[in-house]
Amino acid sequence: MYWRLSNLYFWFFALLGGLLPYWSLYLQGQGFSYLQIATLMASIQLTKIFAPSLWGYLGDKTGQRVRLVRFGAITGSLFFAGVFLEPGFYGLLLVMLAFTFFWNAILPLYEVITLRSLGERRDRYGKVRLWGSVGFIGSVAGVGLILEWVRIEWLPLLLLPIFAGICLSAFLVPAERGEPEPAAPKGSLRAIVTHPAVISFFLMNFLLQVSHGAYYTFFSIHLEQHGYSNVAIGLLWSLGVVSEIGLFLVMHRLTRHFTVRQIVIGALALTMIRWILIAELTDVLPVLLVAQLFHAASYGALHAVSVQYVQGFFGRHHHGQGQALYSGLTFGAGGALGAWMSGFLVEGFSTSAAFWGGAVAMAVAIAITVRGLQAPPSPGVESASAS
Secondary structure (H helix, E strand, C coil), rough: CHHHHEEEEEEEHHHHHHHHHCHHHHHCCCCCCCCHHHHHHHHHHHHCCCCCHHHHHHHHHHCHHHHHHHHHHHHHHHHHHHHCCCCCCHHHHHHHHHHHHHHCHHCCCCCCCHHHHHHHHHHHHHHHHHHHHHHHHHHHHHHHHCCCCCCCHHHHHHHHHHHHHHHHHHHHCCCCCCCCCCCCCHHHHHHHHHHHHHHHHHHHHHHHHHHHHHHHHHHHHHHHHHHCCCCHHHHHHHHHEEEEEHHHHHHHHHHHHHHHHHHHHHHHHHHHHHHHHHHCCCCCCHHHHHHHHHHHHHHHHHHHHHHHHHHHHHCCCHHHHHHHHHHHHHHHHHHHHHHHHHHHHHHHHHHHHHHHHHHHHHHHHHCCCHHHCCCCCCCCCCCCHHH
């Protein structure tokens, strides 16, 4: 079961490895403006605002999460094929929205499947999830190397084998029995999401993803402007994810020695420093390497804490919807707004200005965390709903 669970993470994040570092370069090669690139990149995050909540609700109601993951994988792949029609800006925007509506169903549902499958061994989540990082690295390096030999216009074709891997691996996880969840206590979801600590948690993660908007949208273009090749760009993206893997392997040790607040505040501070270093010292390779190593904090530590935070506060009755809210309000709304705002900053000023905007967002996130974040209760104890 360990390898079956790890397999889909590998392919899902391999697709991200092919998209995130190179899609903005592909769009630039298609002649789109910086603001159009930001809008198209934001569409990858935009459907996370509502799609995961819908799929999470269906998963909780039917208990058929594995079948929903399979449906999302196949349908999303079919819609992505619309890219090959070269539909122009508005047509491509519709293609991306349709593709991501189904594709963004996969991860929130699969996080629930994984944590439930692990049961009491949930501390092994990091070891399962690290295979997503391995897939990301392999894809970034492989696609970057190929793009040294072929034009960037070939990128959609290079992604097709990865889509096939996602669809195949979705069928390797055994389907559930399809038993719907028992009815949750009336009003309990509202009590959870209005709890002050949960509000602080979502605000912190929202601002975290706003700050990542410049990174996911313009980091590759920023590096290209400073003279880095496609291979170098791919290796720098990969370095960030290598540090993430190392973090996942030792995360269980960190949680024994530091509190949730200490881990989160430290990770947010390192993230703020990271954006400042990228904004001002891109040409200094050793500094840029250090900035990429901070990805272990800005994504790895905060995501690992957040997944367990959702499980603890939302409990069994609302775990799927809690995971969907986490994905939608943070990666969705935060990521889309961050990408779009970074487009205005790049269009009006420079790529460096977009990273400074991310640093400002992190300063606000630190202030919110210091004031309001609390440690989550143990899984299965919906303390927020009981208060």
